[in-house]
Amino acid sequence: MEFRHGVCLEELCPVCGDKVSGYHYGLLTCESCKGFFKRTVQNNKKYICAENRECRIDVSQRKRCPFCRFQKCLHVGMRLEAVRADRIRGGRNKFGPMYKRDRALKQQRTALIQAGGFRIDSGPPLGSSTQQRDLTFTGGLHPVPILHCTPLPTTLNDRISYQPPSLCSLLPSDSPGVNQYQCSSSNWTIKSEHVNNAAAGIDSDELYSRPLSPRGPRMPHLVMEFMRCDPDELQLQNKITARLLQEHTNWEKHGNPSTFGLMCLMADQTLFAIVEWARTSIFFKQLKVNDQMKLLHSCWSDLLLLDIISRQVLYGKEGSLLLVTGQEMELSDVASHAGLTVASLVQKGQELVEKLHIIKVDRQEFACIKFIILFNPDAKQLEDHQFIESVQEQAEGALLEYTLCTSSHLLGRFAHLLLCLSELRSLSALAEDYLYGKHLSGEVLCNNLLIEMLRAKRSWA
DNA sequence: ATAGCCTTGACC
């Protein structure tokens, strides 16, 4: 049976929702989608959608539109290059280690859930430090389907190691290596080595264009670069969950953290991920460490908030807060248990999420916004101010170009996004002040990156 | 054409 390998019982095929039978062509899928993908690529099939290329694919409907089914296969991350051009049977391919790693991470996650601790669904007070042991992990963690649809982790970003919580120690080492499996989860950058894939269901040209607007123009080059730097959501989820699992061993010694403490730990780990993203990102790599530190010190809370907000917009459900670990909290519980400040912050955040959700901001746009935030020329005492300003302008230009390509409302969408960005900045300033207050009253756990960031800005502000 | 089951073979 498929479960003998530790594959989760609840694991569903990201294409059609059927029962998963194992790893196929890059990720866990069902037997039928495996076969469908193989037939399509091997036989160089071309399909046409009779509707408008957005057919729903599920177990009962998957046979109705092969075009949309194949699109979805690609969209969720099935790899063309895993279909063998030579048709030689048996053996292993280069994805083997990736499958193994993914399995290990999934197991870690399961262990974390079962480890005792966390209960997120029943509303413990958020931000209340008076409550002890108010979060417990239970098996009740809801897998978020979309997160299981994203491509598997790369080995590059899976170096799960605890590093000293100092930004300085995180920055100087350069590791520009791009993993061989690294492939942006963006639909724009699917590449394949298979000889016959050029027109398998969609034209090769369409492989590089927006699937929902196939006749649309190509994505601006810089947006593509930004997407290449953008970490994969599932990978992030696995990494942070794994790190929290390591933290869990400390909890046994010192008692479980409060909900607020747990949120700080998550924020802290997310900050590590943000630093890692910046450190390996285009343009940022070229900066001197001093400037890198100054930029991160100046915008960390904006990036952290954007990370949370974008997760809600892209993958979240209405009425709940999707955590970086993939777990969900009921917003009503949060609101009813939190103090006034937190409740107001959550409320404002929710409003911003709603705004961005309505205009359907996508990953590409979020990727641009992240760079606009990171390359903040207003950060103090920058050495290479001119370069940083020019990168921000380029990022804004890329976002503008992208929105013009994808939206018929001309400048409206771009302006709207910038407006939302300024709202995000003022909200993150409020959140940062709140956290700083908590820190001063000794309620934020010590010795972490979050605290370094909180202190840094004040030390030279 | 689909999808469940079978065979193969590199890697552990």
Add this chain to the structure above:
DNA sequence: GGTCAAGGCTAT
């Protein structure tokens, strides 16, 4: 020798 993701076969 076992595992398990490739490709193959075949009833539907």
